[in-house]
Amino acid sequence: MEFKLTKEQEAITRMIREFAEKKLAPIATQIDRDAKIPPDIHPELRKLKLFGIPYDKKYGGGGESYIELVLVIEEVAKASAAVSVRLAAHYLAPISLSLYGTEEQKEQCLPKLCSGEDIGSLAFTEAATGSDPEAITTMAELSGDDYILNGSKRFITNAPLDGLAIIFAKTDNGVTAFIVNKNQPGYSTSKPWEMMGLRGGQVADIQLKDVRIPKANLLGPEGKGYRMLTELIAYGKLDMSACLLGIGGAALDEAIKYAKETTARGKPIANFQTIQWLVADIETQVEAARWLVYRLAYLASQGGDIRHQSALTKLFASEMATEVTSKALQVHGSYGYTKEFKIERLYRDARVGEIIEGVSEIQRVIIAASLLR
Ligand SMILES: Cc1cc2nc3c(=O)[nH]c(=O)nc-3n(C[C@H](O)[C@H](O)[C@H](O)COP(=O)(O)OP(=O)(O)OC[C@H]3O[C@@H](n4cnc5c(N)ncnc54)[C@H](O)[C@@H]3O)c2cc1C
Structure with missing residues (x-):
């Protein structure tokens, strides 16, 4: 059992973080305001080969695993959740083909999907x-x-x-x-x-x-579409959990930055125990979600049925994202409620996690059904 990324995985994380900080973070507010990803972003994502990461190279994929995929989605989501969701939703098409497609369908459809020519x-x-x-x-x-x-x-x-x-x-x-x-x-x-x-x-x-x-x-x-859907959505929950992990990580960064930079009575508010507790809780929740998400990615890479594990991972990651963005907003006080601060967007972005890819109530039904049958 190893709880660390390989050197290659660390390198991918660094590369995508640099890209996201340089190209996505500066326009994330604009994307949110205009509800539109500028057209020049898509070619950049294609150049980085972000559309076919875990698929076989013979179909134009990157030949990596789902771990690399979640690392990429997480880093992109830290800068812009909207861009990460474009990727996460896209992946449901190649995963459908790779799980259920005939050889002919894979040869016909996967190369364009993996290159990002088809979304x-x-x-x-x-x-x-x-x-x-x-x-x-x-x-x-x-x-x-x-x-x-x-x-x-x-x-x-x-x-x-x-x-x-x-x-x-x-x-x-x-x-x-x-x-x-x-x-x-x-x-x-x-x-x-x-x-x-x-x-x-x-x-x-x-x-x-x-x-x-x-x-x-x-x-x-x-x-047999219903059975297929439950299996496919399990991968959708993995991708979405990675987005939520990115949002949670960004909320932690924002809370720390604000706590250190903002003063009250001449001292950083980071000195208050109330703020320290909020920040400590945020990190604890994000880290717990991180290892659930990475473990699910590992299980997905091994093949097999991930429906139970993906339900509990998405349930936890979505509630984590809602709670930590709320706590990070609290650290900001009234400023967190304004559009001047990134936390306001993160708070809104996080909320969909408890709905998308199946509402939290349904995740609980899935988890309980497999425990109590
Ligand atoms: C931003 C966004 C992107 C999306 N993208 C996609 C996409 O790409 N593809 C796609 O197919 N869908 C997509 N969706 C739809 C989303 O997956 C569904 O809306 C979601 O599964 C919830 O379904 P619903 O809206 O019909 O809610 P409902 O099923 O109507 O649920 C409404 C309420 O009733 C409760 N409820 C319903 N049934 C049960 C039950 N059996 N047991 C207990 N409680 C229950 C729920 O808990 C919930 O509180 C997207 C949604 C959003 C917001």
Whole structure:
């Protein structure tokens, strides 16, 4: 059992931290204000080969593990959670293909996804449901050699960005996953939602009107989409937990900086025990989440079922992020409540963790179900 990163992993962390501090941190407020990631950022992310980190080199991937992936997402999230979520949501498409794709589908789709030429999405949620897969209403009807998709999806990250979406729809025998090109006739998206946090994440609804999908684009066995979704979302929870870890780490940095720089009665507020306790609690919570996230990344790299572990990791990481951003804001006093300080954005960015990739209540249901069955 070893609790340390390899030299290569430390080097990747340093490289991404430098990039994020130099290129993302200075524009993070602008991204948040405009709810838009400037177009020149995407090529930079591609140049750093951030879109296919854990996939086989023969498909254009980086041949690394999920540990490298979470380290990258964590460092990016420290500077801009919106950019990290673009990456985290993208990864659900290549992971879907790598787990369930045929060799032909992998050869066709993975190289463009791994290079970042195609941006991935995974679309399950609909207006009436996010937590209940049985309740989806998007339909896929067989017509000759094609399926015809009709319906709509809600709150889909990266939906308006060119590339490929894994879309879940109802077929005669259950829920089925489809590989859908976002340029396909009949695929359109709404204006991105005005979000409270993660602004710039490009979360929009998808309308599917007579979208013709060849049988060759069916992903995995027909009717087995629900089981596939639970396995895929486990990887989504891993990526999201890495974002939340980055947000928590940034909150700690901000709390320490503010506590040391701000004085009361001529002394830094860091001298107050109240502030010391807040900072100590923040670090304790962030570190606990860190090792859950890294361990989950290790388990994902080994293959196998990570559903239980990912549910408890995301549950803990999301509550950690909500609590530590609140405590770090408290360290700032009224200034933390203003847009002058980064902690205000981190506080808003963190809140989605308890909702996205399945609400916390559902994570508790998953954890308890596997303990008590
Ligand atoms: C920024 C953002 C990005 C997103 N990106 C994507 C994406 O890329 N792809 C995608 O498919 N979706 C995406 N979503 C949707 C998100 O995953 C769902 O909204 C989430 O799973 C919650 O589903 P819901 O909104 O339908 O909530 P609901 O399921 O309606 O839950 C509402 C409330 O009811 C409670 N509840 C519901 N069912 C149960 C139950 N069985 N037991 C106990 N309590 C229950 C919940 O705890 C919650 O408090 C995104 C959402 C956001 C905010």
